[in-house]
Structure formats: structure tokens, C-alpha cells
Amino acid sequence: MNPVHAEIITIGDEILYGQIIDTNSQWMSEALDEIGVRTIRKTTVGDNEKAIIAAFQEAFIRADLVLITGGLGPTHDDITKKALADYFDCPISINPQALAEIRVLFEKRGFILSETNKQQAALPEKCEMISNKNGSAPGMWFEQEGKVFVSMPGVPHEMKGLMKEAILPRIEKEFHTSPIFHKIIKTSGIGESWLADKIQPWVKKLPSHIKLAYLPGLGEVKLRLTASGKPQVQLESDIATQIEQLIPLAGKYIYGFDQDTLQKVIGQLMTAQGKSISVAESCSGGYVAHLITSIPGSSNYFKGGVVAYDDQIKIDVLGVKVQTLEDFGAVSEETVTEMAKNVRKRFKTDIGIAISGIAGPDGGTDEKPVGTIWITLADGHSLSTKKLTLGKLRDVNIKYSSNALLRMVWQTLIQNN
Amino acid sequence: MNPVHAEIITIGDEILYGQIIDTNSQWMSEALDEIGVRTIRKTTVGDNEKAIIAAFQEAFIRADLVLITGGLGPTHDDITKKALADYFDCPISINPQALAEIRVLFEKRGFILSETNKQQAALPEKCEMISNKNGSAPGMWFEQEGKVFVSMPGVPHEMKGLMKEAILPRIEKEFHTSPIFHKIIKTSGIGESWLADKIQPWVKKLPSHIKLAYLPGLGEVKLRLTASGKPQVQLESDIATQIEQLIPLAGKYIYGFDQDTLQKVIGQLMTAQGKSISVAESCSGGYVAHLITSIPGSSNYFKGGVVAYDDQIKIDVLGVKVQTLEDFGAVSEETVTEMAKNVRKRFKTDIGIAISGIAGPDGGTDEKPVGTIWITLADGHSLSTKKLTLGKLRDVNIKYSSNALLRMVWQTLIQNN
Numbered sequence A, B: 001m002n003p004v005h006a007e008i009i010t011i012g013d014e015i016l017y018g019q020i021i022d023t024n025s026q027w028m029s030e031a032l033d034e035i036g037v038r039t040i041r042k043t044t045v046g047d048n049e050k051a052i053i054a055a056f057q058e059a060f061i062r063a064d065l066v067l068i069t070g071g072l073g074p075t076h077d078d079i080t081k082k083a084l085a086d087y088f089d090c091p092i093s094i095n096p097q098a099l100a101e102i103r104v105l106f107e108k109r110g111f112i113l114s115e116t117n118k119q120q121a122a123l124p125e126k127c128e129m130i131s132n133k134n135g136s137a138p139g140m141w142f143e144q145e146g147k148v149f150v151s152m153p154g155v156p157h158e159m160k161g162l163m164k165e166a167i168l169p170r171i172e173k174e175f176h177t178s179p180i181f182h183k184i185i186k187t188s189g190i191g192e193s194w195l196a197d198k199i200q201p202w203v204k205k206l207p208s209h210i211k212l213a214y215l216p217g218l219g220e221v222k223l224r225l226t227a228s229g230k231p232q233v234q235l236e237s238d239i240a241t242q243i244e245q246l247i248p249l250a251g252k253y254i255y256g257f258d259q260d261t262l263q264k265v266i267g268q269l270m271t272a273q274g275k276s277i278s279v280a281e282s283c284s285g286g287y288v289a290h291l292i293t294s295i296p297g298s299s300n301y302f303k304g305g306v307v308a309y310d311d312q313i314k315i316d317v318l319g320v321k322v323q324t325l326e327d328f329g330a331v332s333e334e335t336v337t338e339m340a341k342n343v344r345k346r347f348k349t350d351i352g353i354a355i356s357g358i359a360g361p362d363g364g365t366d367e368k369p370v371g372t373i374w375i376t377l378a379d380g381h382s383l384s385t386k387k388l389t390l391g392k393l394r395d396v397n398i399k400y401s402s403n404a405l406l407r408m409v410w411q412t413l414i415q416n417n
Helices: A024-034 A049-062 A080-087 A096-109 A115-121 A156-174 A192-204 A232-253 A262-273 A287-293 A311-316 A322-328 A333-346 A394-416 B024-034 B049-062 B080-087 B096-109 B115-121 B156-174 B192-198 B200-204 B232-253 B262-273 B287-293 B311-316 B322-328 B333-346 B394-416
Strands: A004-011 A037-045 A065-069 A092-094 A122-124 A128-130 A139-144 A147-152 A180-188 A210-216 A220-228 A254-257 A277-281 A302-308 A351-357 A372-378 A383-389 B004-011 B037-045 B065-069 B092-094 B122-124 B128-130 B139-144 B147-152 B180-188 B210-216 B220-228 B254-257 B277-281 B302-308 B351-357 B372-378 B383-389
Touching: A004 A024, A004 A049, A024 A037, A024 A065, A024 A156, A024 A180, A037 A049, A037 B049, A049 A065, A049 A080, A049 A147, A049 B037, A065 A156, A080 A092, A080 A122, A080 A139, A080 A147, A092 A096, A096 A115, A115 A122, A115 B192, A122 A139, A128 A156, A139 A156, A147 A156, A180 A232, A180 A394, A192 A210, A192 A220, A192 A232, A210 A232, A220 A232, A232 A254, A254 A262, A262 A287, A262 A394, A277 A287, A277 A333, A287 A302, A287 A394, A287 B287, A302 A311, A302 A333, A302 B311, A311 A322, A311 B302, A322 A333, A333 A351, A333 A372, A333 A383, A351 A394, A372 A394, A383 A394, B004 B024, B004 B049, B024 B037, B024 B065, B024 B156, B024 B180, B037 B049, B049 B065, B049 B080, B049 B147, B065 B156, B080 B092, B080 B122, B080 B147, B092 B096, B096 B115, B115 B122, B122 B139, B128 B156, B139 B156, B147 B156, B180 B232, B180 B394, B192 B200, B192 B210, B192 B220, B192 B232, B200 B232, B210 B232, B220 B232, B232 B254, B254 B262, B262 B287, B262 B394, B277 B287, B277 B333, B287 B302, B287 B394, B302 B311, B302 B333, B311 B322, B322 B333, B333 B351, B333 B372, B333 B383, B351 B394, B372 B394, B383 B394
Parallel strands: A004 A037, A004 A065, A065 A147, A277 A302, A277 A351, B004 B037, B004 B065, B065 B147, B277 B302, B277 B351
Antiparallel strands: A037 B037, A092 A122, A128 A139, A139 A147, A180 A220, A180 A254, A210 A220, A302 B302, A351 A372, A372 A383, B092 B122, B128 B139, B139 B147, B180 B220, B180 B254, B210 B220, B351 B372, B372 B383
16 A cells, blocks of 8 residues: 655745744644645745646645645635636636535625625536535535645634545545554643653553654643554554553553543543532633633533632632732732632532732732742642742743643542542 | 745654644744745655755745755754755765864753764755854855755754844845835724725725735734835835725724734723723633733733623622523523623723623524624623624634624724724
8 A cells, every 4th residue: 555645735925924824734734644644745835826836736746635725715815716727727617506505604694695705606617616614615626637636725723624524534535545543642740851751661662663752732741652554453452552551650640632631631520520610710811711611511510710810809709808918919829729719619619729820921029920820729628739930921821820720620530530 | 126035945754744833934934024035935845855855956946045944953864964965966074163163062061072963063065054053053055056045953943043143134135135014904893805895996006016915814804915116114104105095994993903913902992091891701711801811911901700601600790680591591682781781890890891602512592503692891881782693613603702802892992092
């Protein structure tokens, strides 16, 4: 079996001139890799028909499959469709199915369909239309001399929807892909080099058909295992064996696998344990609640939260004592403990969590510099409290500390398991 | 003056297979753009000599300047240097200056110089070495038939150091660059095609040295104007004139320029008007508060919020009437209005905003399908309320509706201006 070779072409002046970062091609190549398709080149060209067609011609020679994003909007600078029609030498005309789907989409949203919008349904006649459930520009599938070109809109959630629902399954079906099996092991609460030290004996004994990569993130490290060269079932079983052997060395840091997130795993544990949670936030400003509620079905265990940014709200809404704030300040173990206990009581939940600190860039003192953040969990039986000492970047401080608080929730829940 | 055309080649399997996002090429093309060099193509190839040389050959034909990153590390899979030596047909040998600089770097860091490290000083003989103050792999500058190739390490801070200190100034000096001036106009609350219709008369009259591009996002559309071909001062003044002429057609949708976000502009208006705000959130689950508090200094006008996910919290903490919830449901104009009015009163702020809806993917009914979301603003004088009818994607619904609510805040604040 020969490996299937893909190229990715992203189209848009905004990528070419560095006005936006191209995250689409990263996502697409990762998705291709997961189904055993090897990306051999990525190309970005601008909204320039000659350059687009040149990129098509070159990719056609080298690759079996060409994925294209961008340049499908209704405005004059989006010329991918014209380039595709010229390249495949066919006229553009209104595709009745595409028009019908755009009509439905617009009716549902209560919008009026303008002439410009209708042009979204005009497609090169040689393509097969792929329904886009999340937007008005359909995907297009072209085949020529055994090679496949797929064109998608550049809006990330539209591209991802098309890929997941239609394009990836079809690529798997139409190409002979040799199995590659990935497993991502998600760890939290330990840095990359410490984790590497801990698991070194295991790494040394990994069989040669399984490769390991470290993918560090904000407050977490992912380990990616990639197995190939054997039948799918064997690969999966080999990876499972390796994970069993990893657990004794790093199990207490592993919160999940693949698409798991701390908030997702917490949701599963909360549901299984029939528990409820509420949150009192100061410096994280709603981000902890946002993470929890990003999970479908979170309304079954998340009752709500208070963003007590102003001290008066800590007093009025959360019932923190004036004396506590005067004696210890808002960023203190005492205040954050009252916040957690009180939100738990007031929201009548099993668990109450709280966070208070100085996100920055200003507001620090010698005693409490920017990046000083307290997190607490109260569950009626015991209290967990931790002080974080982070850096000066507001955005990083908010995200890192919110994740640390979720890790605290996860640790409490698995102890109950 | 002909525009200088550049291509960017990034090398590395980790980029090709989607294990990391390529941020280098975005940074480089933005930096080039600022000195008037136009990027015409970006290419990513893997750690494969044949593919690298093919990319060099193609770029040589099209571009005046080729910037290359990646593949300069000491490990076996980094083969850019060998590809450069083969392409420029010259041997690789130890560069004495490079070796001396690596020695100094290692001494300063207290490391011992190994044979592998010394190889970092081995360079293709036809290149001019460029000192790298932040790492052990030097930059390389090649010239051939009037074209320039520059190779840099892929570690972002090393690449940026080389670019800022040596490469960008030298490009400006050696090439005849003509200034380019960009202005991004940010609009909210109107779709791309409707905006295009509204501003059509203005677009038609744009002078030929100013180009327009539409950059659509979630609930917003950015217009990018790019001016070139005249002195910098003239370009800036020409763009300012065009923006003045755009205002009568689309002014009510324009909330800012360049790096502005709705939450940032709201922060400036709130501060200028000495106002305060609080938020009551249901389906957005804290995301509105998160957006507001992502702005440094937001504690000056944002007092806090309640995430009332459970109806009981809407009653207990926000004081929504039981009767209202029973008669109209949580997702209704009546409930969202009480939420906004009550959070304003309870948090003692000038403005109270609220949001309640069905984010999905489940929980919809025939009467109130997933994506039905109400947003409201109360300021003591008047009420603004709007019903949104969105799609089925939870993440998109949360983000789109939160932005729509921020737009409502912005509209109210500018009316007071």
C-alpha cells in the first residue's frame, strides 16, 4: 500500500500578508494524519487567480489529494471559484441543491436572500457539491485523472464541519490509506521535563513501531503515541498495552485521552457522582464558568456562579465579611476560602470553588505581585487551597489559574471515585 | 519602483503534520509588509532534502527574496544546511566567526561544547554568516543572480532576533522598497454581503492605489484597506480621506480600527463616561464577563456578574419572579428583562446586561429551537432587547450571542457620546 500524499493550499491575502495566522492548515494536516494521509506540502497564495491556478497545477503533479480553503465569500476579492472553474475548464452555474440549502439557512435565520447571497450557490459545473450546514458557501469535490481536489470556505468552524461530516469519511473510503493509530495522553500539573524524567524507563522500552511526541500546552503536557506498520486492531492493542505500563509511572497526572479536556472529564465525574457545583470568581472574571459551561449538558451539574470583580460584590452577593477583606485583602487565603464556602451555601451545591488574585498587568504590590492567585475548593467536608505564583501576562494568568482550579476539582472528584 | 516580492519557506515535519502551528511565517510576512516587501507565497515542506531543494528552485524563479526558517538544529533530522549547500553548489565548512560566537555563548551559559554543538558552526561556504545572539545556529545570507536567500533557525525568538537586528534593516537597504500602508476597519452587526451592498458606491470610487479586502469573522466583518505607490504620509492621508467618505454609508457599524475589539472600545467609552456595568448570564455561561474582563483595567467599570445557569439561581440570586419563569420560561423577553434590570439594581451599576437562550446542542423545542437567544440591556432610562435565531453549534452560539450583547452595549454608549 502506497501512502496517500496530500497538499494543502490556503488562499487569502490576509494570510499572505500576516494579518491572520493560518490555523486551518494545521488542523487539516492533523486530521489527515489521523486517517493515514501524509501531507507533503502546504502552500499559501493570495487572492490572485494566476497564483492560485499555478498552485493547483503544481499540487496536481505531486499529490493524490489537494485540500483548498479560503476565497469562497460572496465579495469581489474571493476568486477561488473562478480559478477552479478555469483550472477544471468548465462554466460556473447556479447549483439548485446549493441554492435550496442557502434558502433554508437564510429563512431559518430570518434573513432576506440578496442577489449577492444567491451567487454563493453558483458553482463550477464539474464539481460535486458538499453541503455546508454552518454557512452559505458549499464545499466542492473535484476528481480528475484519479486525483481529488476539495475546496472549502476559510471560516474555521465551517471548514471543520465539512471535513468531519463529509470530507474525511469520504477520503478514507475512496483512498487506500494504511492505518496510523494515534493516542493522546493528557496530563496536568507537571512540567514537560519533570514528566520526561519520570517516564524515561518507559520511553526507553517503547517498541520501534510506536513513536512518542511531547506536546506542551498551558498548564498541561500531552503525550502523543503514534503507531503504524501493523493492522489497525494490533496497533490499538499495542498502544493500550503501553498505556497500562505508563500508569504506574505517571498515572496521577493523567486526566484523560484524545479529545478529553479537564472540564469534560469533570462533567463525566460530576454526572456519575450526582454532584453539583458553583463558582465564585474574581480575577478569572468568568473564565472558569465559561470553561465549565462549554460542555454540552453542563446544566445538569453546574448551577451557576458569581463574578465578584468589585469587593462590594464580594460582600453584597457572596457574603464575604468586611473584616476579612480589611484584615487580609481580597487576594488572600481567608477571602478566597469565604468565597468558596459562601457560594457553595448560597447556590446550594455539593462543591463550591473560588479564585481570587492579581491578573495584571497592573495592581501588584511588593507583598502581592502580579500573578499572585489563590484557588480554593469547599465540599462541606474539607477545604483545598493553593497559592499560585505566576508571571505578568494577564491572559496567561487567567487561563492558567482557571485550569489549575479545574485540576483541583478533578483531583477531588477522583478521590471520591 | 517595482514592488519587491518575497517568498517564505518553513521547513519541518512538525509543521507539515500539524503538530505545531506555524506562527513564524505570519510574523515574518507582517514584518516584511511593514517595510514594503510583498509576500507572494508561503510554502511548508518537511525534513526532506529533495522537497526542500524543489521549493528553493521554484521560489528562485518567482521571488526577489526568499526567507527560510527551520531545520538548523543539531539533530539528524535537520537538513536545511545540506540542502542549501547542494542548491548553491558549495562545500560546508567550519566558519571561524560562527565557532567563536558559539564558544562565547556556551561559556556564558556554563555548558560544555560537544562535537555535535561545534557542527552548528559549519556553514555552506557561499553564505555570509549572520550572528544569532539568542542561540547557537547562525543565520545565513546567500546572493545569486541578484536574488537573496536568507536561512534562519525555526525557534521563534531566535528568528525574530535575527530579523529585527540584522535581516530587516539589510533588506530595506539592499532592495528598493516602496511603502505600504494598511488600515483595518472593524464592523459589527452586519453580514459581509449586506455590508458589501451598502458600501458599493464607495468601493466603486476607490482610487486604484488603494485595495479593499473583506475579512469576515464571528459576528463581525473587517474591511482592510491597503495603500501603496506613494510616499508614506500621502498614503496615510489618502486612507483617512477614504474612511471619512465611508462613514456616511456604514458608520453605524464601525466600532473601531486595527487592534480594537468591542470589549476594548467599550472599556474606553465606559471609562470616558464614568459608567459601570454588571452582567447576568445564562446560556453564555460566563463568556460575556470573560470578554469584558480580558481588558486590563476593566475593574474600573466592571463590578461583576452572575452566571444564573439554574433557574433557581435566577430566582434566588437575581430575583427573577417565579411567576415570570412559569408563564414565559427562562428563554423569553420577560425573563431576560428581569435579569438585566435586577443585576443592575443588585450590583448598583449604571448598566445591567443579560442573556438567556438555548446554546445547544440539546434542550430545544419546536417553539424555542436550539439557537434561540435573548439579549437585553437596561440603563435605568430605557431597555434594549433583541432575539437572536442562531444555529446548532454550542460554541458558536455562545460566542456569537456574547458579541451581539457587547455590540448592544457599544451602541448604547455611543448614543450617549
